[in-house]
Amino acid sequence: MNINSKKDVCPNKAVVLGLGVNGLGVARSLGKNGVQVVGFYQSKDTEIARLSKYVKSIKYVSKDELLHKLLMLGREQSKSVLFCTSDKYIQFVLDNKEKLEKLFCYNWTEVDLYRKIIDKGKYLALIELLNIPHPKTITFFEGGIDLENKINSLQCPCIVKPIIAEKNPIIGFEKNRIIYTKEELVRFVKINSKNLASILIQEIIQHDDNDILYCTGYVDHQGVLKALFSVQKIRQYLPGYGVTSFAVSKKNNEVEKLSRRALNNIGFKGLFDIEFVYDNKNEQYQYIEINPRTHLANSHSTDCGINLPIIAYNDFIGVSNCSEKASNQTENVYWLNFDNDIGSFYRRREDGDIVFIQWLLSILRVRSFAVFDRVDLLPFFFSSWLFLLKALFRVIGR
The missing domain is CATH 3.30.470.20 (ATP-grasp fold, B domain)
Known part of the structure; x- marks a missing residue:
């Protein structure tokens, strides 16, 4: 069966987790090719794909509710294909692998690698595996490592990134924070000494x-x-x-x-x-x-x-x-x-x-x-x- 024909409707549905701009693109790309799309969302304001004619949208409030509704959906039909539109949904799917893998199609064999990719705390281990050029980066997980030496190893300006984007106790409302001088970096590390395990700091490559x-x-x-x-x-x-x-x-x-x-x-x-x-x-x-x-x-x-x-x-x-x-x-x-x-x-x-x-x-x-x-x-x-x-x-x- 060639599901790229608009006249065909495939029995395997697609389930899109997150109905923002990313989810909207996924839903349209699938829906226009005869795939039935079910989408899950939380926000009526930002997740505009819930209004697309290609999506049957389902609202949820908590992770427990999302899991419950997914399991109900999975038991009602043949295996659906899961699409995650953000890291938080990847984390959710991986955390519930045992319950979801029998009901949904996903890259279940890649769980360990996906965890390593979305966990910025494992950035250094990941780039060692990637073996490609990258900016100088430091994290603060290693015990017994001299903070002063770490800080001195960096050139400013540099960028501070959260390990987990949704849990950012330091940076506030902005996704990232730019630090322009070594003195500013020293002050930042001193003020946020209790939260350093939540971030990584990376040299900035000057660019447009x-x-x-x-x-x-x-x-x-x-x-x-x-x-x-x-x-x-x-x-x-x-x-x-x-x-x-x-x-x-x-x-x-x-x-x-x-x-x-x-x-x-x-x-x-x-x-x-x-x-x-x-x-x-x-x-x-x-x-x-x-x-x-x-x-x-x-x-x-x-x-x-x-x-x-x-x-x-x-x-x-x-x-x-x-x-x-x-x-x-x-x-x-x-x-x-x-x-x-x-x-x-x-x-x-x-x-x-x-x-x-x-x-x-x-x-x-x-x-x-x-x-x-x-x-x-x-x-x-x-x-x-x-x-x-x-x-x-x-x-x-x-």
Whole structure:
């Protein structure tokens, strides 16, 4: 059966955990190809894929409720394919492996590796396995290690990252924190001495947003790289150290070579995205991170001819699909997440990096969107309504 025909409806459903922009892209990529999609969400405001015509959405409040509803769903039908859209859902699935693996298709054999990837505390062990260039990084797990020597080994500026993104006792509302001088770093470590095991600190490679490139793709159960999609970031939010807001499809042989090497070195299987930054000083690409899941901008690859969710789905249910190749991405297709990019624009404008006409002309080139889809408009209308409300409240609050 070729499930890529819109007329076919596959008996194996897909279950998407998380219905934000990431989940919306996954649901559309699957739903447009005849796959029935069930999605789980918590927030009515941010998880706009709950409104997509391709999703049967189910709300949950707690992890226990999510597990209960998943088990009920799994017992009612043939094995569904699980898609995790964030690290917290990967952690949830791995924590409940014994209960879920008999009812759902997932990369259950990769549990230990996935734990190592999503636990930033094991970053040093992971990059040793990856064996690719990377920025100097320190963690604070090792007992008996001289803190002063560790701090002195770093060059500033540097970036502080939480070990677990959802549990960040130091950094507050921002995902990451930038430290610009050695004196500031010493003060930071002293003030937060009780929480150092919750973070890692990494030297910053000076770069512009468009120096960041990433590859996203899928390695099947036999270890064969079925698809690879290369992207150059143009803007991100927050600028410098955030998530993609504006990007373009662009093959890069060096980044693809490093990605293949890293995946082979750790024996990775499943969906992934792996990110690099170009180090102008040393004239090489340096590894930033790898995620064992769908990428936030997964709709971009689908719009460029590489439907990663359907490739993964086919592999899980045993359908051979030879129509997708790693080398056939459409080049120079621009992708936009408007909500994030307007934030990036305002931040960059404050720094004098961009003016309104530059930003406007850039987004006029967009042909791939995070939210807008002319045949699935409700998520776009809802997202636009929320954006206008927030803008109105800001104006009133001035």
